[in-house]
Amino acid sequence: MNIYLDNSATSWPKPITVIETITSYMTDFGASPGRSAHHFSVKAAKEVFETRELLASLFNTPSSDRVVFTANATQAINTALFGLLKxxxxxxxxxMEHxxxxxxxxxxxxxxxxxLSIIDCDKEGYINLEKLKNSFRSNTKLVVTIHGSNVTGTIQPIKQIGKICKSKNVLYMVDASQSAGIIPIDMQEDNIDILAFTGHKELYGPMGIGGLCIKNDIQIESLMHGGTGSRSESETHPHFYPDRLEAGTLNTAGIIGLKAGIQYILxxxxxxxxxxQxxxxxxxxxxxKETNDITIYGPTRNxxxxxxxxxxxxxxxxxxxxYTLDxxxxxxxxxxxxxxxxAHKTIGTFPHGTVRFSMSCFTTKEDIDYTIDKIKLIQ
Amino acid sequence: MKYFILIFESTHHSLKSEKLLTGLGIKFDIIPTPKEISSDCGMAIRINPALFDEQLVSSILNKNNITFHLHEKVYK
Known part of the structure; x- marks a missing residue:
């Protein structure tokens, strides 16, 4: 019996179309996108382009050239922080941050x-908005918050935080690693300036692909400089997006898999x-809740x-x-x-932590019934 | 024969332009950027002058914040 309830680490299984499209790319036209203009390269480049368009539409990013691919959300977040902060x-x-x-x-x-100021969150994991409002200084450049907690599942009020940041004229970055693909995100409506996502969790793509979505007027300095397939005569890295933050050959198989994952969700x-879910x-x-001696953390039921x-x-x-469950x-x-x-300090479970059960769209009621039975046995 | 060649700064803009122009029903080819014109991104758009409405093309591309350079090339 295999019951996979670790979807917050990475979702599994993946939709079959994700596997098929990656295989098709690698078997049928596995060229480097945007480096040549032969028909395989153009086809690969079109797939990458369409994935940016799809992500821009999913998150309402104003312009699809501001969808930048990285290896994962961590690289995306580091790119934004090190490239933006002075x-x-x-x-x-x-x-509650990761x-x-x-x-x-x-x-x-x-x-x-x-x-750096780190704002308290309550026992359910929600940020204290009053404390947030009172933490701004004349030199505050950026507010960063997680959207959905990987520990408790708590969903932060990003729209309210975005509104506060806008009123203070401060940039707002959201870490959507856990929420992208499951909770709707609207960068313009929610006043998000920078959104970091990963492809391999709720977007159902493979590992090794993530990215940043950036509003039009934000200039992030690149940590990496190198080949882009553009401005090849220049010895310095181009300044325009997405090339600005994408040095070297992209993970095209990952991008194509991510596109299939998003398509599956749509x-x-x-x-x-x-x-x-x-x-x-x-x-x-x-x-x-019907059983004794179990503490569930995070938001209450309603x-x-x-x-x-x-x-x-x-x-x-x-x-x-x-260990026993496995x-x-x-x-x-x-x-x-x-x-x-x-986050564990916030909910009072540091340093031992908790046991986390994370579902996906492929988790069934039978999986959960079986799991509940076994939890009761362990008690 | 003379063609118009549209050169873009990034592959993304080449492909965005392709999508926008296709949407307008404009016929064109994607070609490797002619090296005598530019060493910008690897892909360019080639349009037959008889099918080229510069005002229409400029307006849709400008509206989408795409900068392009217009060149001519004679093919023998």
Whole structure:
């Protein structure tokens, strides 16, 4: 028996069309996009172009040339932070962030480049908006927050945060690693200046592809300089997007797989998928609530959340629970801190963490019933 | 025969232009950027002068913030 409930680490399985389109690219026209003008290269370049158009439409990014591909969300976030922040800038972030945000910011702080404020979140993981409002300084350049928590499934009020940032004339970056593909995101409506995403989670693409969506007037300095297939006569890197932030050959197989993943979501209907997953999460939540000695973290039942349940069982270590679930019953979860020590401090589960069950559109009620049975056995 | 050649700064803009011009029903070819004209991005658009409405093309591309350079090339 294999019950995969670690979709927040990476979604599995992938839609069959994702696998088929990657195979088709590598078998039938696996050329380098935009480096030549022969028909394989043009076809590959068109696939990359159409993926940017699809992402721009999914997130309402004003212009598709501001969709920049990176290897993952971590690289996207680092690209934005190191390429944007200058000595003396002040940055505000939250206690629910993943290390992909916390570590580069702490590094910049320790190097004496930025000042950093980290805003408290409540026990359910929601940012304290009053504290956020009072944290702005004259040199505040950027606010960075996660959208959906990888620890608790809490969904931050990004629209309200975006509005506050706009009123303060400060840039707002959102880490949408967990939410992109499942919760609607509208960069213009939500006042998001920079959006970082990964392709291999709720967008159902393969690993190794992620990116940034950037509003038109933001100039991020490139960390990498090299070949772009454009302005080849110049010994310096071009300044225009997307080439500006894309040095070297792209992960075309990954991009093509991501395109198929997004297409799958659009074909199924994002709302339908969300509704189904939330019903299942709610069912899981309620069944667990009926049992004694289980603590579920994050939003209470009536609040919107990602399809994630993070829990502890009284007098048991999360790592032991996860090991038994896998070894004895084939249920794959993730125990520990989930690369988010500050989030676990927020919910009071540091340093041992929690056991996280994360669903996808392929998770069934049978999977959840089986899992609930086995959790009860472990108790 | 003389053709108009549209040169773009990035592959993205070449392909965006292709999509926009196709949407207008304009007939053209995608060609490797002629090296005597430019070493900009590898792809250019070639249009038969008889089918080229400069005002229409400029207006749709400008509206989408795409900069391009217009050249002529004679093919023997």
């Amino acid at each position: 000595k003396g800038d002040h940055v505000i972030t939250s206690y 290390n992909s945000v916390v570590r580069p910011l702490r590094h910049l702080e320790q190097k004496g480049i930025i000042e 074909d199924q209907g994002m709302n339908n998928m969300l509704k189904k 939330l019903q299942l999460t709610d069912y899981f939540y309620c069944k667990l 609040r919107e959340r990602l399809p994630i349940i993070s829990l502890n069982i009284k007098d048991k270590m999360p790592s032991d629970i996860a 070894k004895e019953f084939g249920i794959m979860t993730r125990a520990g801190l989930h690369c988010s020590p500050l």
